[in-house]
Amino acid sequence: MIKLIIDSGADQNTWFLEKYDFDFLPLSIILDDKQYLDKEEISLKELHYAMKQGKMPSTSQPSPGSIKEKLEKYRKNGDEVIIVSLWKEISGTYQNIQSVLDEYKDTHPEFKVALIDCRSGSVAATLIAIQVAEMIQAGYSFDEISKQAEWNATHLSIYLTVDDLNWLVKGGRLSKTAGFMGAALNVKPIISVNDKELFSENVVRGKKRVYTKLVDKIKTETSDFTEQLYLISHVDQEENAKLVEAQLKEEIPKAKTMIFEFGAVLAAHIGLGGVAVAALNEKPETYIFPH
Known part of the structure; x- marks a missing residue:
């Protein structure tokens, strides 16, 4: 059998949990010098509560031992495995998994594992995982699925914005001066990714304008492939995600949308209030519309 594994970089919702058969490789959240496994030892609600209290969480990648334990189960079952992993430019998770897989090449060369770098995270990783899961259900081969997943990872567009610049300041991604000026002017960044880094494409004044810009960006980049699933994600602000969803449906009538956290x-x-939108920017050879 072919098994799908995702890590903490991919967003989930109830629909995703109920529809697909997958395994989960958790990263850890660090709060008050204590480490908690994502979803197993700390929930999103608990994390959001801590953030609202002004706490600044940090994160830690899975250990090589936990990765090996996960993979060993499937190797012994004779399964083939496809892993969708958080972007290697923002996390060491991909490299840790790759190191474990390099060991398997010597000891168990027959064990087939495809490691897919999602080249971002959030709902971009989820989009890749959805297509992997759909192709598994449809009976495609390991090679067909892994090849398509690699292609999808290089043909994704994702744009995000943050509601509170203080989170970028606290995380060292923005200077205090820039954060203060941005907050005073009510400026919101439009953030995208390239092959190496996150970068700010534009700054827009006001929440409604920034969401309009998010939709404009994704509409332009997906103009040749609009009959697909567009995913929207948010950090504890579903009303913000719904604003983006409403604009997206108005601008791209053929689009199907779904909201994640x-x-x-x-x-x-x-940080709290962040919103992202993602979609494929070119029609793939194989695309299964999820229902």
Whole structure:
């Protein structure tokens, strides 16, 4: 059998949990010098509460031992495995998994594992995982699925914004001066990714304007492939995600949309009120519309 594994970089919701068969490799959240496994020892609600109290969480990648334990179960079952992992430019998780897989090449060369770098995170990783899961259900081969997943990872667009610049200041991603000026002017950044880093494409004044800009960006980049699933994610601010969803449906009538919540690991860095939108920017050879 082919098994899908995702890590804490991919967002989940009730629909995703109920529809797909997958395994989860958790990263850890660190609060008050204590370490908690994502979803197993700390919930999103508990994390959001801590953040509202002004606490600044940090994160930690899975240990090589926990990765090996997870993979060993599937190797012994004779399964093939596809892992969708958090972007290697923002987390060491991918490298840790790759190191474990390098050991398997020598000791168990017959064990087939595809490690997919999602090249971002949040709902971009979720989009890749959804197509992997759909292709598994449809009976595609390991090679067909892994090849398509790699292609999808390089043809994704994701844009996000933060509601409170103080989270970027606290995390060392923005200077205190820039954070103060941005807050005073009610300026919100539009953040995207390239091959190496997160970067700010634009700054926009006002919440409604920044959401309009998010939709404009994703509409432009997906203009050749609009009959697909667009995913929206948020950090404890569903009303913000619904504003983006409403604009997206108005601008792209053929689009199907779905709302998720940022997982704990990325929420810890984006901050409360953050919103992201993601979609494929080109039609793939194989695309299964999820229902």
